[in-house]
Amino acid sequence: xxxxxxxxxxxEISSQTADRxxxxxxxxxxxxxxxxxxxxxxxLGEKNQKIAHLLHDNSFFVYKLQQLHSWSIAVKDRATCLxxxxxxRQRVTVLKHDQLEQCLIAENKKRELLESRLAKEEEELTKVxxxxxxxxxDTEQSQSQWKRDESRLLEEYLPVTSSLTAxxxxxxxxxxxxxxxxxxxxx
Numbered sequence: 001x002x003x004x005x006x007x008x009x010x011x012e013i014s015s016q017t018a019d020r021x022x023x024x025x026x027x028x029x030x031x032x033x034x035x036x037x038x039x040x041x042x043x044l045g046e047k048n049q050k051i052a053h054l055l056h057d058n059s060f061f062v063y064k065l066q067q068l069h070s071w072s073i074a075v076k077d078r079a080t081c082l083x084x085x086x087x088x089r090q091r092v093t094v095l096k097h098d099q100l101e102q103c104l105i106a107e108n109k110k111r112e113l114l115e116s117r118l119a120k121e122e123e124e125l126t127k128v129x130x131x132x133x134x135x136x137x138d139t140e141q142s143q144s145q146w147k148r149d150e151s152r153l154l155e156e157y158l159p160v161t162s163s164l165t166a167x168x169x170x171x172x173x174x175x176x177x178x179x180x181x182x183x184x185x186x187x
Contacts, residue, residue: 040153047146054139061132068125075118082111 086107 043149043153044146047142047149050142051139051146054135054142057135058132058139061128061135065125065128065132068121068128072118072121072125075114075121079111079114079118082107082114086111 086104089104089107
């Protein structure tokens with residue numbers, strides 16, 4: 001299809017524009033007509049690449065979110081176990097106060113460390129969720145813009161395509177008529 005468009009001569013463009021009312025920018029419109037396929041496919045390719053990239057990012061964020069969620073549950077379970085162990089040790093301190101008091105202090109430090117890590121992980125998880133929501137929003141906006149661009153381009157070039165098809169049909173009919181006349185004159 002692009003090869004057919006490249007064969008259009010400047011004289012043919014002038015004859016096509018002479019049939020239309022002069023809008024002041026008909027030459028610019030004709031130049032734009034010569035590139036719509038390339039431009040459309042370039043835009044389409046860019047949009048598809050963006051969508052593919054965003055979908056890949058989206059999958060990655062979902063995977064990381066699942067990992068963080070699993071880790072968060074494990075940390076919470078570990079913290080719960082540590083808290084239960086600390087409470088048990090506190091009951092035993094009545095019998096072995098000095099010895100078990102040191103263990104309790106150590107366990108409390110571990111628990112604090114785990115709680116601190118858990119708080120950091122929850123903060124990171126919140127950031128990941130926010131980034132994932134933004135990525136989803138960006139994907140939706142990109143898809144919406146792509147659909148609008150596609151509709152606009154299809155609508156914008158439909159009249160040009162129709163007129164070029166009609167002109168091609170008319171030219172083919174004229175050529176066939178000239179061949180017939182030439183063949184008849186030849187005989």
